[in-house]
Amino acid sequence: MKVLVAVKRVIDYNVKVRVKPDNTGVDLSNVKMAMNPFCEIAVEEAVRLKEKGVATEIVAVTIGPKVSQEQLRTALALGADRAIQVETDEDVQSLDAAKMLKAVVDKEEPNLVIMGKQSIDTDNNQTGQMLAQLAGMPQGTFASEVEVEGEKVKVTREIDGGLMTVSLNLPAVVTTDLRLNEPRYASLPNIMKAKKKPLETVSPADLGVDVAPRLKTLKVEEPQPRQPGIKVESVEELVDKLKNEAKVI
Amino acid sequence: MSTLVIADHNKGELAGSTLSVIAAAKAIGGDIDVLVAGKDIGGVAEQAAKADGVNKVLAADNDAYGHDLAENLSLLIAEIGKGYSHLMASAGSVGKDTMPRVAAMLDVAQVSDIMGVQSEDTFVRPIYAGNAIATVQSSDSVKVITVRTTSFDPVAAEGGSASVESVDSAHDAGLSEFVSEELAESDRPDLAAADVVISGGRGMQNGDNFKMLESVADVLGAAIGASRAAVDAGFVPNDMQVGQTGKIVAPNLYIAVGISGAIQHLAGMGDSKFIVAINKDEDAPIFQVADYGLVADLFDAVPQLEEELKKVV
Ligand SMILES: Cc1cc2nc3c(=O)[nH]c(=O)nc-3n(C[C@H](O)[C@H](O)[C@H](O)COP(=O)(O)OP(=O)(O)OC[C@H]3O[C@@H](n4cnc5c(N)ncnc54)[C@H](O)[C@@H]3O)c2cc1C
DSSP: OEEEEEEOEEEOTTOOOOBOTTSSSBOOTTOOEEEOHHHHHHHHHHHHHHHTTSOSEEEEEEEEOGGGHHHHHHHHHHTOSEEEEEEOOSOOOHHHHHHHHHHHHHHHOOSEEEEESOOTTTOOOOHHHHHHHHTTOOEEEEEEEEEEETTEEEEEEEETTEEEEEEEESSEEEEEOTTSOOOOOOOHHHHHHHTTSOEEEEOTTTTTOOOOOOEEEEEEEOOOOOOOOEEESSHHHHHHHHHHTSOOO | OEEEEEOOEETTEEOHHHHHHHHHHHHHOSEEEEEEEESSOHHHHHHHHHSTTOOEEEEEEOGGGTTOOHHHHHHHHHHHTTTOSEEEEESSHHHHHHHHHHHHHHTOOEEEEEOEEEETTEEEEEEGGGTEEEEEEEOSSSEEEEEOGGGSOOOOSSSOOOEEEEOOOOOOOSSEEEEEEEEOOOSSOOGGGOSEEEEEOGGGOSSTTHHHHHHHHHHHTOEEEEOHHHHHTTSSOGGGBBSTTSBOOOOSEEEEESOOOOHHHHHHHTTOSEEEEEESOTTOGGGGTOSEEEESOHHHHHHHHHHHHHHHO
8 A cells, every 4th residue: 555654844843933123933044954844754654564565665745845844854764755845835735735745645645644633833734634634534643552343543643641553534633642653763884775766756736735824923923931940959848948938739 | 603512421420621612602692502412411411500601501302412423513503503603512532533524514614622712713722732822813703612620710510500402313324333331430539520630650560559549549649640751661551641642631730640741741731820849850841830849759759648637637
């Protein structure tokens, strides 16, 4: 079966972001960028399905500016067979991203789409579910286990109260949670090989999607800083402060 | 202007998160109706009808909604939601799963995890793990919203007297099926709503050592949380993870034990009123947000903390 994996270029998760002084957004110039960690987990899961002989082809797709080809090359180095870039410099919001992915799904007809549950920049947690709806597919969100069983996929999901397992008709969308797997690192030979794997570029217009942001960001600010705290010397002092100063116990 | 709030519930009880979503809906203004969907939810609907500020409760009692399957629930919400200007749910696992499907069905954006309401179309929400706060304006005719419940003080659970109407429509998309669930059993307060939370990290070393935190939690009536590292290592189950991609908590008192304070963890507890950190590394970043920091070995400090607390609580 064919697996489509969607990946996104975002700020590296170790970088602490800075808000621009004019409050129009966060400063991404000269900041280390990387594949969204949940997308790495998605790629890893697809590769494992291929290693198990369940998947036969892995197609990686991204939406973003030219440089986001770096993340597609990473996906190819990790084991994707070919890649599609939807190239745009615009601010692509979840609904438009889902529409573009839907157009790619129509063309590629994958049996399974795997993507991250959220990207660590906008923290929206929307695109997978929106794609599933637009493509008329069921969804297994926040997945910690994925098992393809014939015409169905069994997905164990991390929910507020614990874990829930659902069985979905294929084709389906799965969004990854942290415990699904531990992504591997790309080896040097695989990074070299990835440079030769096919990478196709299309535009949103080619896909028939008109990028139309519905949400306007009016401003972006730093969060309220916390008042600096103190170090206490002993447990007795801590409990005394909690009781008599903070009055929280 | 009118809002449909999608209720959270479990084991036949209306969840406290719904009272916070109603509070967010009140901040927007207009009539507020509540949709309760599930199997055998009559009691939940009655509870929702008593919540302050509710106009009408719509009860959709059907097998198709019994396990919160997003494929089915979203069809119901899109149908019942016609005519409302705002559709709102908590940013819990059901709201996150379902509302984007509703938004896509209606061809509108979703505003996720709002922590403030500025006007009927302008909302405040965290981005980049809460390291930046965005104010966003929606140009859509219908606003689909999930709410960060810790940012809104719940409305009163009693005092209202809304009518309850039953909804007959049964949507089974036929795409997905419930197989099983493994729910954490606990007599402790709900992590997301507790007044006191004590969390353990990788420094706890194993799941057994969490018993030390349980003893402290027993004294304080606290809920127990964990860092991702503690969950990944299998010390405790996933539903205890606090952070950017886990649960958001904002208790009066948060005690972080053997947790370094990565930005992803701070994203989930940084709005706590008082933060205590117990860590043996005096340079651990958690001390930068702690009101009271104790540099100590947790294996000495936590049992002592239990003893000292018992003297005063
Ligand atoms: C996409 C993504 C999402 C993430 N989401 C989350 C999330 O939601 N929540 C979350 O928590 N993390 C999240 N993380 C992980 C986060 O980056 C950190 O790795 C994690 O929070 C570290 O957990 P920790 O503090 O328990 O472990 P560590 O960073 O290893 O810290 C352990 C601490 O324990 C202290 N310690 C050890 N032994 C003792 C002792 N005997 N006495 C006292 N102190 C001791 C050490 O000094 C150290 O500071 C995410 C990461 C990524 C990439």
